[in-house]
Amino acid sequence: MASFKTNPISLKELLLDCEAGNIQLPDFQRSWVWDEDRIKSLIASVSQAFPVGALMALDMKPGADETFARRPVQGAPESATARKPKQLLLDGQQRMTSLYQTCVRREVVTTITPRQKEVKRWFYIDILASLKPDGNREEAIVGVPEDRKVKSNFDRTVELDLSTQELEFEKLMFPLNQVFDYDGWQTAFMQHYLAKDQSDKLTLFFEFKKRVLDNFTTYQVPVIALDDQTSHAAVCLVFEKVNTGGKPLDAFELVTAMYAAQGHRLRDDWLGADGKPGLQQRLMLFGRAAEQRYGLLEKVASTDVLQAISLLHTAKVREDEIASGKKESDLSAVRATRQSLLDLPLEAYKTYCEGVEQGFKNVAKFLRQLHVHRVIDLPYQGQLVPLAAILAKIGAKWDHTTVKDKLARWYWCGIFGELYGSAIESRFAKDILEVPLWLDGGPEPSTVRDGVFRAERMRSMRTRQSAAYKGIHALLMGEGAIDFRSGQHFTDTIFFDEGVDIHHIFPWDWCKKAGLAAPAFDTVVNKTPLGYRTNRILGGVAPSRYLERLENGYGDVPPIERSKLDAYLLSHCINPDLLRTDQFDAFMADREQRLLALISKATGHQIVKAGAVPEEGTDVVDPEADPEIAMPVDSDLDTEAQPDVAMGV
Numbered sequence: 001m002a003s004f005k006t007n008p009i010s011l012k013e014l015l016l017d018c019e020a021g022n023i024q025l026p027d028f029q030r031s032w033v034w035d036e037d038r039i040k041s042l043i044a045s046v047s048q049a050f051p052v053g054a055l056m057a058l059d060m061k062p063g064a065d066e067t068f069a070r071r072p073v074q075g076a077p078e079s080a081t082a083r084k085p086k087q088l089l090l091d092g093q094q095r096m097t098s099l100y101q102t103c104v105r106r107e108v109v110t111t112i113t114p115r116q117k118e119v120k121r122w123f124y125i126d127i128l129a130s131l132k133p134d135g136n137r138e139e140a141i142v143g144v145p146e147d148r149k150v151k152s153n154f155d156r157t158v159e160l161d162l163s164t165q166e167l168e169f170e171k172l173m174f175p176l177n178q179v180f181d182y183d184g185w186q187t188a189f190m191q192h193y194l195a196k197d198q199s200d201k202l203t204l205f206f207e208f209k210k211r212v213l214d215n216f217t218t219y220q221v222p223v224i225a226l227d228d229q230t231s232h233a234a235v236c237l238v239f240e241k242v243n244t245g246g247k248p249l250d251a252f253e254l255v256t257a258m259y260a261a262q263g264h265r266l267r268d269d270w271l272g273a274d275g276k277p278g279l280q281q282r283l284m285l286f287g288r289a290a291e292q293r294y295g296l297l298e299k300v301a302s303t304d305v306l307q308a309i310s311l312l313h314t315a316k317v318r319e320d321e322i323a324s325g326k327k328e329s330d331l332s333a334v335r336a337t338r339q340s341l342l343d344l345p346l347e348a349y350k351t352y353c354e355g356v357e358q359g360f361k362n363v364a365k366f367l368r369q370l371h372v373h374r375v376i377d378l379p380y381q382g383q384l385v386p387l388a389a390i391l392a393k394i395g396a397k398w399d400h401t402t403v404k405d406k407l408a409r410w411y412w413c414g415i416f417g418e419l420y421g422s423a424i425e426s427r428f429a430k431d432i433l434e435v436p437l438w439l440d441g442g443p444e445p446s447t448v449r450d451g452v453f454r455a456e457r458m459r460s461m462r463t464r465q466s467a468a469y470k471g472i473h474a475l476l477m478g479e480g481a482i483d484f485r486s487g488q489h490f491t492d493t494i495f496f497d498e499g500v501d502i503h504h505i506f507p508w509d510w511c512k513k514a515g516l517a518a519p520a521f522d523t524v525v526n527k528t529p530l531g532y533r534t535n536r537i538l539g540g541v542a543p544s545r546y547l548e549r550l551e552n553g554y555g556d557v558p559p560i561e562r563s564k565l566d567a568y569l570l571s572h573c574i575n576p577d578l579l580r581t582d583q584f585d586a587f588m589a590d591r592e593q594r595l596l597a598l599i600s601k602a603t604g605h606q607i608v609k610a611g612a613v614p615e616e617g618t619d620v621v622d623p624e625a626d627p628e629i630a631m632p633v634d635s636d637l638d639t640e641a642q643p644d645v646a647m648g649v
Helices: 011-020 036-047 093-103 165-171 183-195 199-217 232-242 251-260 266-271 279-285 302-323 338-342 346-369 384-399 401-416 425-439 446-450 455-460 467-478 492-497 508-513 532-538 543-552 562-570 576-580 584-603
Strands: 004-010 023-026 055-059 070-072 087-091 109-112 118-126 141-144 149-152 157-161 173-175 220-226 501-504 527-530
Touching: 004 011, 011 023, 011 093, 011 199, 011 220, 036 093, 036 109, 036 118, 036 141, 036 199, 087 093, 157 165, 165 173, 165 183, 183 199, 251 266, 251 302, 251 338, 266 279, 279 346, 302 338, 302 346, 302 384, 302 425, 346 384, 346 401, 384 401, 384 425, 401 425, 401 446, 401 467, 401 584, 425 446, 455 584, 467 527, 467 584, 501 532, 527 532, 532 543, 543 562, 543 576, 562 576, 576 584
Parallel strands: 023 087, 055 220
Antiparallel strands: 004 220, 023 070, 055 087, 109 118, 118 141, 118 173, 149 157, 501 527
16 A cells, blocks of 8 residues: 655755755656757746646655666766665656756756757856736746857857856856855855946846745755555656656656666667667568668557466466466466566567567568558558567467468458457457467357458448458458559559559549549448559549450550450459440449458358348347347448548549
């Protein structure tokens, strides 16, 4: 049971503790990234004694093992690293680092502009501007370059020169890094103006000291301190709850900090070290085509890898418990949740990491065989996690034709059942337990049983935001679709060489001129994979016109025999006669049925549209009749997407 206390502590004491290393940061804290304007705003608030929010820290038990790797506040001296901290700062890193570097550290501050350009700045308080009753205090906080000269006109004109202490006096600019120890600067300032017989400047400084500097020296910061009994999971949760700004903390960063306390550098495994590429780069580059910057695994995240490892680890724990005779009710759960990643032992990570890497690489090989070649064409990024875990678990036999056929059916059932759009961790757990058993002759897994495509979804799928939309085009290529112009099958080489993408069959312009509404024609039923040059021949004319061009020759394109062209069209599930006669409605109805048959073949489920009569003796699954099978609408679906999104028209 954790508890906490809240105490106000002087800002000066906190900053000196940062410098000494008594206050440090857990290693899951990101580096300091505040820009110059935010720093000025923070300084302005403190200078006016305005509140800047409470800090939250974790008390460190003396002599106890460290749960998290830690590091000093950025810019602290080397000696701070060697000191074991009294507290870890969970909330307030950006504020404390900004104030430490600008108000205590006697070195130039490296920060960024609002446009993310790195700059070096010294910070000053404009004494006159800070004392204006109606002035904007942020405008009184001035940042100057490393040489302390503000220049204009391509550096030919010096607008402000603070390169010597005497110039600071003359310009009435107080260096912020003297704010907690200003006696020496004050004495020199007084001597400077007494020698000039300008006592009014002394009066001015004392007013500045009273109204501005004293706000720094007396400033109190509320500090919420969690006691040293707080669990690491609670610390992580608290950290996320209080850090509402910026990029959310992910489980990988938390696990990184915990493993680092045990001497393992997880971040180096992922990002690389000593000139060697890390796992992230190895996956991103794996299997890329000649002109691709990255391959199919480009967006595999560090947490995806940890999830796959967690699935294997927790499944093995459960298997061992079953082997030992443990009761079903007492068996451990198989998990890929955030909490399971925080609970993942370092030894388990080391045991499964190499196999999971190969699992993801085999995923890329497998998906290319299913004609999924690019990240943009992946139906579900999340489905890669259980697939990688499954391939890691079954090893080399994944490449056996019988196993691949079953894996393909499982994959397509997940796509067309639209099962990986939300709440997917529980399905991951079922997959890693059920699919390997099925591959060895066991019962069908839940994903295969549940993966029923709803026929009424067909015409509502319009863009790549739908997983099933992408799946249909991969199936068309996998079933032997041939390009209308080149007569080539869409192998992976042809796919990239010919710039293959998804294009309208009845072109967009023709449909609009015919008075058709976008929902009627801008659907997957009216789209198919074609090469870039082929699509240019289609133009915006009626199908009868562009088929005539292909048959008779067009420009430098030689004629194509009619029977061959008919065969090409049929390979796309297109009825040539309906297309040649521009029968849009009949074409749409016919192709919809052909595509449904294609999906049925891939998933093993007979699909029947509402009102249709199934073939006699056919085992039909009707998702509307069975609440256990009825699927939620794909969370990726956007039926209102704009027509210019990913159409390639």
